[in-house]
Amino acid sequence: MTNGLFMQNPVELSHFAIGGYNIGVKQQRSKELGAFIMNKNMSIVGVPMDLGADRRGVDMGPSAIRYAGVVARLEKMGFHIEDRGDIFVTRPHHFTETENHKYLDEVVEANEKLADVVSDIMTAGRFPLVLGGDHSIALGTIAGVAKHVKNLGVIWFDAHGDLNTGETSPSGNIHGMPLAASLGFGHQRLTNIGGFAPKLKPENVVIIGARDLDQGERDLIKRIGMKVFTMHEIDKLGMARVMDEAIAHVSKNTDGVHLSLDLDGLDPHDAPGVGTPVIGGISYREGHVSLEMLADADILCSAEFVEVNPILDRENMTARVAVALMSSVFGDKLL
Numbered sequence: 001m002t003n004g005l006f007m008q009n010p011v012e013l014s015h016f017a018i019g020g021y022n023i024g025v026k027q028q029r030s031k032e033l034g035a036f037i038m039n040k041n042m043s044i045v046g047v048p049m050d051l052g053a054d055r056r057g058v059d060m061g062p063s064a065i066r067y068a069g070v071v072a073r074l075e076k077m078g079f080h081i082e083d084r085g086d087i088f089v090t091r092p093h094h095f096t097e098t099e100n101h102k103y104l105d106e107v108v109e110a111n112e113k114l115a116d117v118v119s120d121i122m123t124a125g126r127f128p129l130v131l132g133g134d135h136s137i138a139l140g141t142i143a144g145v146a147k148h149v150k151n152l153g154v155i156w157f158d159a160h161g162d163l164n165t166g167e168t169s170p171s172g173n174i175h176g177m178p179l180a181a182s183l184g185f186g187h188q189r190l191t192n193i194g195g196f197a198p199k200l201k202p203e204n205v206v207i208i209g210a211r212d213l214d215q216g217e218r219d220l221i222k223r224i225g226m227k228v229f230t231m232h233e234i235d236k237l238g239m240a241r242v243m244d245e246a247i248a249h250v251s252k253n254t255d256g257v258h259l260s261l262d263l264d265g266l267d268p269h270d271a272p273g274v275g276t277p278v279i280g281g282i283s284y285r286e287g288h289v290s291l292e293m294l295a296d297a298d299i300l301c302s303a304e305f306v307e308v309n310p311i312l313d314r315e316n317m318t319a320r321v322a323v324a325l326m327s328s329v330f331g332d333k334l335l
């Protein structure tokens with residue numbers, strides 16, 4: 001831990017109530033953490049990356065989200081926004097692959113830069129909001145945040161697990177590996193971004209919305225005992241109950257929670273502009289209620305919204321959905 005902001009005077013929140021449910025779980029969190037988002041100082045950074053997805057288009061995600069009005073929307077909510085522009089991502093002339101990792105050098109290079117920028121934002125006492133770009137950029141975001149938050153929790157909204165390694169990945173696409181690498185599994189150049197590993201403990205992470213898991217990912221989930229709310233649990237329990245449990249889980253032994261939201265977690269009907277759509281996903285309203293509950297819980301220290309692909313979108317709908325979801329997670333209310 002390099003920042004004394006966290007860990008001071010943890011306050012005990014017993015009988016934490018949200019959304020009409022009483023979880024009754026005793027929770028510990030840093031008193032300063034809530035103040036961190038409450039100071040309303042936020043820095044945006046874009047990562048025009050598509051090399052982790054081996055597909056053209058998702059590198060235009062940060063532009064699409066900016067065109068959808070992210071800065072104006074958050075400023076209207078009272079945030080003081082600093083837009084740090086985009087991280088430079090090398091455009092390779094040729095396809096490269098290293099031990100079943102496509103474009104490993106370029107993905108590592110951009111994520112090292114992103115980790116530095118995110119860490120710098122947190123040093124300045126600001127909230128980092130990262131715009132993707134494919135999901136490989138979570139490697140850099142989490143590396144930057146984890147330098148400042150000793151026990152980092154993560155909520156990973158996704159249709160997929162992103163828990164592959166070079167050994168298990170059917171495609172070699174690094175955007176299917178960032179959660180595994182952040183947990184310390186996979187290629188050393190991915191696990192070691194930011195110069196340390198692992199960034200996360202499995203017990204501090206939840207996946208929400210999964211419906212397309214590879215066999216290697218299922219095996220890893222069982223081996224490390226990670227909490228996953230698939231669409232099965234969301235259908236059976238309802239999103240409000242799932243979020244109650246997810247929030248209790250990730251805030252139990254952590255000092256702050258990172259939200260990594262892949263737009264493909266939503267149903268392609270509501271978010272068609274993603275690289276790897278999977279039918280049967282989280283509805284637009286379920287997305288909003290889950291993020292409104294997350295806002296009420298006041299546990300976030302950082303967030304990223306990834307995999308917006310304008311090429312596959314309809315009239316920038318997916319970027320507009322991303323901005324609407326951001327307004328919910330940062331505290332906008334209907335009434």
Ligand SMILES: [Mn+2]
Binds near residue numbers: 158159
């Ligand atoms: Mn993903």
